[in-house]
Amino acid sequence: MKRKIYGDLLKWKNEERGAVALLVEGARRVGKSYVVEEFAKNEYKSYILVDFAHIGKALKAVFDEYLNETDLFLMYLQNVAGVQLHERESLIIFDEVQLYPKARQAIKHLVADGRYDYIETGSLVSITENTADILIPSEERSLQMNPMDFEEFLWAIGDEMTWPFVKHCFDNQLSMGPMHRKVMTLFRQYLIVGGMPQAVVKFIETGNFQQVDVVKRDILSLYHKSIDKHVKGYTEKVKAVWEQIPGELQKHEKKFKLADVESGARYRSYESSFMWLKDARFVNVCYNVTEPQVGMKLKRDAQTFKCYMGDTGLLIAHAFDEKQVQGEELYQKLMLDKLELNEGMLVENIVAQMLVASGHSLYFYSKNSEVSGNRMEIDFLVEKPTLTNAHNICPLEVKSGKNYTFSSIEKFRNRFPNQVHIPYIIHCMDYKEQSGYRFIPIYMTPLL
DSSP states (O other): OOTHHHHHHHHHHHTTTTTTEEEEETTTSHHHHHHHHHHHHHOEEEEEEEESSSOOOHHHHHHHHHHHSHHHHHHHHHHHTTTTOOTTTEEEEEEGGGSSHHEEEEEEHHHOOOOOEEEEEEEEEEEEGTTSSSOTTTTEEEEEEEEEOOOHHHHHOOOOSSSHHHHHHHHTOOOTHHHHHHHHHHHHHHHOSSSSSHHHHHHHHOHHHHHHHHHHHHHHHHHHHHHHHHOOOOHOOOHHHHHHHHHHHSSSOOOOOGGGTSSSSSHHEEEEEEEHHHHHEEEEEEEEEEOOSSSSGEEEEEEEEEESSSHHHHHHHHOOOSSSSSSHHHHHHTTTOOHHHHHHHHHHHHHHHHHHTTOOOEEEEEEOOGGGOOOOEEEEEEEOOOOOOOOOEEEEEOOOSOOOOOOOHHHHHHHHHHTTTOOOEEEEEEEEEEEEEEEEGGGGGGGO
């Protein structure tokens, strides 16, 4: 599996030369351990991988007894692991470091020692109970790993030609022409399979969506077990929110309504539940802003938000869970766009997923009014790449069907003429420009 994060790892190694450790974090099963170990095999003379999820007694004793005595610790570590380390040519990996927080704290003096490079990997690393009793080292740099994006999916299925053509058309504002239909077919495969590496591998091996579904449900089961194991004191609230996500996304207005979880519920009593799911990287939270401007976080309304699943393939498995495993017929209907459901749920979720993978924070704009002409909701807002004195915000409207209007974005454009840069309509048809709008096929979203 070729992953873009490999380039970030290589850049860190060459530029930092051991001055800081790297913490690769992300949801469970996004491929953190795999890519870090591949990096170690390819780029270092030797490496030691300490998996705190399956650590043996002898190795655990080395950490318990010698972690704060650097020379002794490194000597015992090499002997117990049976690997010789070479100064400035070896890497030590702390895998699932959240299970042994003291190792994370020890990064400070291990990095100061300077002999070796250090990478930590972990899921749930930001959860409060995993950081409560340790001092987070300033010598640690965090790197977020997401599910596979569309380009990585294409690489996985052996397609190295499609994405450069897509990028060429986007950069030069050209239509895709006859290629559009082919790329949409590939994109629908990606949307259904999702970006979890195990699901992608199963799809490559079998071409069978039902077998892919089994893998995705195994991952969802693991997420449920994580909630049971790691949430302390409010497990049922986290589960209630998690179960409600598909239902909220199915609605025309996708803002999360706590009243659908519990009658009379207040945000304050559920805030920790959303934050846990967000910190675990199970979900991507999109916040409402009261005004579109540079530094949208300053205008964020933290209590009005949309809650997307971190991976759209998992959303499909989560939404259609009436049967233990969904049949091939369901997935074929999804491929052919013939399923009777509000497909906007899936399309908007995959756009959110692609924006996050491209480094964007998620924001939207919503204005309620008793006067229908004043109501508007813009699905996403992103800043343009190079900021200027005005016209820095690009509004994005996501359309899943072929027949649609875009009155909200027109109202938004008229209300904020000095803030709006290029308004984009993200749809399932080819690229075009019309009346000051850019209509882009959904698979071009990562290029915004």
